[in-house]
Amino acid sequence: MAAVTTVATTPIAGQKPGTSGLRKKVAVFAGPHYLENFVQSVFDSIGDTAGQTLVVGGDGRYHNRAAIQTILRMAAAAGFAKAMVGRGGILSTPAASCVIRKYRTFGGLILSASHNPGGPDEDFGIKYNIPAGGPAPEAVTEAIYARTQTLREYRLVEAAAVDLDRLGEQRVGAMVVEVFDPVADYAALMETLIDFDAIRALFADGFRLRYDAMNAVTGPYAVEILERRLGAAPGSVVNAVPLEDFGGMHPDPNLVHAHDLVAALTGPDAPDFGAASDGDGDRNMILGRDFYVTPSDSLAVLAANAHLCPGYAGGLAGLARSMPTSAAADRVAARLGIPCYETPTGWKFFGTLLDAGRATLCGEESFGTGSDHVREKDGLWAVLMWLNILARRRVGVAEIVTAHWRDFGRNVYSRHDYEGIDSAAAEGLMAHLRGLDLTGRELDGRKVALFDDFAYTDPVDGSTSHHQGIRVLFEDGARIVYRLSGTGTQGATLRVYIERYEPDPARHGLDPQVALADLIATARRLAEIEARTGRTEPTVIT
Numbered sequence: 238m239a240a241v242t243t244v245a246t247t248p249i250a251g252q253k254p255g256t257s258g259l260r261k262k263v264a265v266f267a268g269p270h271y272l273e274n275f276v277q278s279v280f281d282s283i284g285d286t287a288g289q290t291l292v293v294g295g296d297g298r299y300h301n302r303a304a305i306q307t308i309l310r311m312a313a314a315a316g317f318a319k320a321m322v323g324r325g326g327i328l329s330t331p332a333a334s335c336v337i338r339k340y341r342t343f344g345g346l347i348l349s350a351s352h353n354p355g356g357p358d359e360d361f362g363i364k365y366n367i368p369a370g371g372p373a374p375e376a377v378t379e380a381i382y383a384r385t386q387t388l389r390e391y392r393l394v395e396a397a398a399v400d401l402d403r404l405g406e407q408r409v410g411a412m413v414v415e416v417f418d419p420v421a422d423y424a425a426l427m428e429t430l431i432d433f434d435a436i437r438a439l440f441a442d443g444f445r446l447r448y449d450a451m452n453a454v455t456g457p458y459a460v461e462i463l464e465r466r467l468g469a470a471p472g473s474v475v476n477a478v479p480l481e482d483f484g485g486m487h488p489d490p491n492l493v494h495a496h497d498l499v500a501a502l503t504g505p506d507a508p509d510f511g512a513a514s515d516g517d518g519d520r521n522m523i524l525g526r527d528f529y530v531t532p533s534d535s536l537a538v539l540a541a542n543a544h545l546c547p548g549y550a551g552g553l554a555g556l557a558r559s560m561p562t563s564a565a566a567d568r569v570a571a572r573l574g575i576p577c578y579e580t581p582t583g584w585k586f587f588g589t590l591l592d593a594g595r596a597t598l599c600g601e602e603s604f605g606t607g608s609d610h611v612r613e614k615d616g617l618w619a620v621l622m623w624l625n626i627l628a629r630r631r632v633g634v635a636e637i638v639t640a641h642w643r644d645f646g647r648n649v650y651s652r653h654d655y656e657g658i659d660s661a662a663a664e665g666l667m668a669h670l671r672g673l674d675l676t677g678r679e680l681d682g683r684k685v686a687l688f689d690d691f692a693y694t695d696p697v698d699g700s701t702s703h704h705q706g707i708r709v710l711f712e713d714g715a716r717i718v719y720r721l722s723g724t725g726t727q728g729a730t731l732r733v734y735i736e737r738y739e740p741d742p743a744r745h746g747l748d749p750q751v752a753l754a755d756l757i758a759t760a761r762r763l764a765e766i767e768a769r770t771g772r773t774e775p776t777v778i779t
Contacts, residue, residue: 239394239410241314246270252278252385254378256583256722258364260350263300266361270391276308276346277391278384279365280315282377283344287316292337292366294328294419295348296454296517297479298355301326302401304348304363310393313412317343320412323419326401327479329454329518331607331615332423334370338611339422344368349454349517352489352604356482371588371612375702420461430548430610431621433467435628440468444627445508448620449498452476452484455518455617462617467624473508488515490522490604490616492529493777503527510627510634514616519584520604521616523623525634531779533563533650536600538641539622540569543598545629546622548610553597557590559583560691560706561718561734562602563650572645581693581705582720588612589697602652602734639745646740651749653757653775654722655731655766663721663729666769670707670719673763681759683711691718709763714738717760731770733760750778 252259252275259275266272280286291312295301305326312320321336322328328336330347337345350362365373365381373381394410407414427433440446446469450456456477463469476484487494490513502511502524511524523530530538540556543549556570557578570577578596580586584605590596591609600606605614623634630637675688687710692703706720715737722730735756739745744752760766767773 239313239396241392241394243390243392244270244273245390246274246388248386248388249274253382254364254373257351257372258347258362260353260360260362263357263359263361266300266304272304272307272363273311273391273393274385274388275363276311278381278388279346280311281388282380282384283365286343288318289343290319290321290340291317292321292328292333292342292345294323294333294345295326296329297325297327297481298350298361298483298516299357299359299481300361301348301481304361305401306398307393308346309399309409309412309414310396311391313394313396313410314392317412320409320414322399322401322414322416324402324404324416327454327457328419329423329458331519331611331613331618332419332458334366334611334613335423335426337366337368338370342368347517351517352515352520354483354487355516359482366612369588369592369612371591372583372585374585374588375700420458423458424462424466426610427462427618427621430546430618431625432545432547432628436467436621436624439624439628440470444510445470446473447498447501447508447511448474449490449495449511449513450474450477451486451488451490451495451513451515452478452480453488453514453516453518454479455514458518458617459514462621483516490515490520491777491779495522498522499524499529510624512620512623514620515604518616519614521606521619522604523619523634525638528635528638530634530638531563531650532600532602532604532606533565533648534638534641535619535623536562536598536606537565537569537645538638539606539619539626540566540573540598541641541645542626542630543622546625549597549608554594555590555596557587557596557599559586559601560708561652561720561732562600563648563736564738565645565648565650566600568645578696581691581702584612584614586693586695586702589695593697595697602650642745643742646738647745648736649739649747649749649752650734650736651753651757652779653733653735654777654779655733655770655772656776657728658731658770658772660729662770663731666731666764666766667707667719667721669769670764675709680709680763681755683713683715683759686710686712715756717756717763719764731766733764733766733775735760
């Protein structure tokens, strides 16, 4: 029996999990006791860990391997009987959820800062996913945070490092460590949901794809599924090798950071379809030739066409979207006669709806889409759903989306991100907005029907969440939403969402920045963005 070492420590301030776990700079996580304090607080807060199985893996970013070795020694000391680790420490976030659910483990620790940059001077993160496979709900994260404030010691066993690149079983103390193929279980699940034969036929007919894995975790998954199993031409997956610093790329699949992909999908000789995923594989961006699909539209199109995919041929129980996501999905739900739930931002809020069978597809405007097959958003799954639809309908991406707009109308939509602004200034801006009384007033020719700070009561478990974003809803159906993102590690990110409904097909082709220009001006003026942040333009517009 390996010896258990008890290390004295003191609470470390600021270890409060955000929307998707705890994220800080690598130097913070590598500092004395920082990772250990948080992991011990997790183990102390999730119940009896003796004899249980823990899944561990991450997106391969810098510090991933070192952190896994520490976690394994601490898991053994906490009494876990087994730890399942993706080979090389690699495990995409949706694949982690798949493995947790398939093997009925006690949850897992996922090491990622998602779409944030990686490297020695960049970001790292960790989150606990519960046995259902999804992110820990607020009750659990609050308990973890409370424990970080009282922790006085942590425990680990004395053991040699695990060879993370060797498949099979090893031991850390009395705990079995199984290093497994991180792709196999996930790929097998995809084959039950997606019409692989139809996609193979599409590629056989000369359909061309470019998938940018952004030197992040989905590279091995995409090569195996898209090229080896489905027959996309070799080299269709680019930037396919996970690198600790993502090769200097910013692994956020949007029009700014995936600019090379956008350029590759431009022009008459471009591939038929383009896609990208982020650092940990839970986000996606979808492109056609000379055509960008917003995440809000992507959710709506997938929902309207889900019956073409084997895993959803029986129909959808319901849809769910985060509050800032456009109402395009609501229109599809209404047509299908199913509910559409509006939740706060954060995938954990979809968990109870999925578990209760109330929702089948879910989506967030921040490039996240998923379904009840796992309890995380799933970038590669969304790509495969799109390929399935393209294979069955045999028209291009632009044709599918524009036909959808003609049928349902277009929710013209844009998100403006102001990244890395002073935190105090950001909080001051939100406090300024909360102090306004706008309901019933007229703003630049539009009458405000409702002005509030979004609050949510979960229809399944009755839990409540407050202060989830300032909403300005106009009588004509337009809206402006303001919220601070919880995914950054430096300063604050202000996100401003602008939307209006356009039923006239003759106006569907307008650039959203043109179609929304008056609302954008109202949004900036109302929040006093330039005066309070010093920013005259957003950092990123999507």
